[in-house]
């Protein structure tokens with residue numbers, strides 16, 4: 001098992017064949033388009049192999065041939081807590097897990113539904129947020145983010161949220177960093193948000209699955225540092241590219257965490273599986289050097305795409321990428337109907353994240369996943385030229 005290692009950035013340039021591996025991104029795009037040469041830069045996983053510390057730990061476990069029912073995992077909980085303390089300056093008690101953040105979003109919303117008349121969300125937002133309200137039997141209150149196209153920035157509209165709270169929509173499903181606009185909310189912005197929530201005793205459920213994927217010059221603040229009543233959802237899945245192992249963590253104050261844990265115990269709802277715990281332990285214990293190298297590589301990809309788009313496609317408005325590996329591209333100046341844009345991209349051999357999956361008013365927007373080899377981004381730019389010509 002590796003302890004302290006230096007990870008070369010060239011590791012991320014190595015080609016990785018993901019086709020024929022049941023990859024939702026690659027094999028899904030082929031199934032959708034019938035093009036074996038399709039380049040999908042859509043779904044939010046990366047085209048890199050997970051760190052070797054994870055693969056080695058899984059290999060050792062697989063070799064035992066033992067996959068029966070398990071006891072608790074105190075050493076994994078300590079590793080999770082240590083990660084949150086050292087990387088995020090946040091004290092948590094680990095132990096409540098779910099098989100992914102989407103299930104945690106839906107189940108926590110349901111847990112707090114009796115206390116709220118409705119659920120508020122800032123839009124555009126990751127599609128599954130829209131499911132939380134119907135799943136909890138509540139109406140949804142949309143708060144569109146304020147967009148400055150020239151600056152490429154998005155801001156929360158707290159006046160609009162205030163209106164929602166006045167109507168009793170006192171559960172906020174929050175995304176931090178925000179998918180798809182790549183915002184890493186500043187401490188000041190979050191402090192303002194928490195102050196407003198306090199005024200209405202509104203509960204914040206903060207999806208922080210992208211918490212480790214922060215571009216230089218930005219700083220992620222875990223919501224629990226500002227609001228002890230918040231519920232925070234995290235996972236090692238985006239960070240270490242292990243989403244298929246299905247594992248995420250839920251953090252809250254001891255009383256809230258107990259309430260959630262007990263509600264799910266009653267339903268026999270429980271997350272994780274033996275391999276996901278092994279991977280999480282290895283990732284959080286030994287994976288930091290790999291992550292630091294990954295972040296440097298992603299930042300280079302970001303700079304490359306930004307520069308190329310600025311010079312070759314001045315009609316595309318770029319949103320500043322502060323966090324996540326997902327760039328939000330605005331093609332509206334081309335004046336093309338959304339379906340036409342999608343068709344041209346597909347016909348040129350590209351699948352991007354469809355803007356309409358993130359909410360109303362996202363016609364002309366596409367989400368680009370830069371968690372891939374630079375060579376793929378170069379191919380993307382080449383094909384984009386064809387699509388827009």
Ligand SMILES: Cc1ncc(COP(=O)(O)O)c(C=O)c1O
Nearest residue numbers: 044100101102103126179207209
């Ligand atoms: C904000 C956000 N939450 C949740 C998820 C998915 O979480 P999981 O695969 O753990 O259910 C994603 C995946 O893209 C995401 O971007």
